[in-house]
Amino acid sequence: MDAASLRALQAPLKSRYKDSPDAGRVTLKAKGELDDQAIACKVETGRALAVAGLHPATGGSGLELCSGDMLLEALVACAGVTLKAVATALEIPLRSGRVLAEGDLDFRGTLGVDKEARVGFEEIRLTFEIDTDAPQEKIDTLLKLTERYCVVLQTLANKPSLDVNITKAA
Template sequence: MNAEEQAPMKEQYRQQPGTALITLRAEGRLGEAVTCRIETGKAPVEAGLHPATGGDGRSACSGDMLLEALVGCAGVTLNAVATALGIRLRDATVRAEGDLDFRGTLGVSREVPVGFQQIRLQFDLDSDASEEQLATLLRLTERYCVVYQT
């Protein structure tokens, strides 16, 4: 996809803002062994407990899935923004890390937050673009990445 292909959509959204509002949905059904089967539209995913909370490690951990969603969104956004800015990326890797203290989710300590205490998003880019261009690319990627901004 390039800027010319997106132009008609952008114009439609300017002229008819209501057409830009889309409701995304997810649904899951409880399974055995404290799991939840999520229909993704591509392939079902079975989410389960992380081994640090008693899971057996055979199911996807929802915390990992959150980080994977962030990486996927940031990667697609990075690619789209680079295309719009005319920045050629020979290679790019996007990484997310998140710190969880499982005492919170297990109810061991009320002083410990249940969710991620910190999430870090990192980009490794191989490009001939200037440092200023790359800084703009990363700033705009963070600005327009839906999951990052959520």
């Protein structure tokens, strides 16, 4: 896809969202079923069933997906798509590229071993490796706009309000 095709594809959406701001608001949903045999949750991905379980550092077998890995994978996916869209819009030719995410966890917090240890990622590093002849100024703009428009990155950077509840099944 080239810049003109991307603009043509997005122009009616942008116009609609400007005219009707509520049209731009979408509720994404995910759901899963608790596994009745293992400490796992079966998550519907839209394409397949992903079975998430305990990380080996918390007693898991390693056979199921780790939700922490899935979070990093979502970040990589979103950042990669965003970078590619921004590069297309800015007409920055990319011969190839890789997106890498790493995150540091202290499982003492998750397991309740140390009440002072954080539960969750302490640090996440996101790296883009791109093969391009674009000047550094364009590459800097590419990174800045990718950071600005990546939904998952911005969600991690700017904590959304959360509403957590539990109900009994009927």
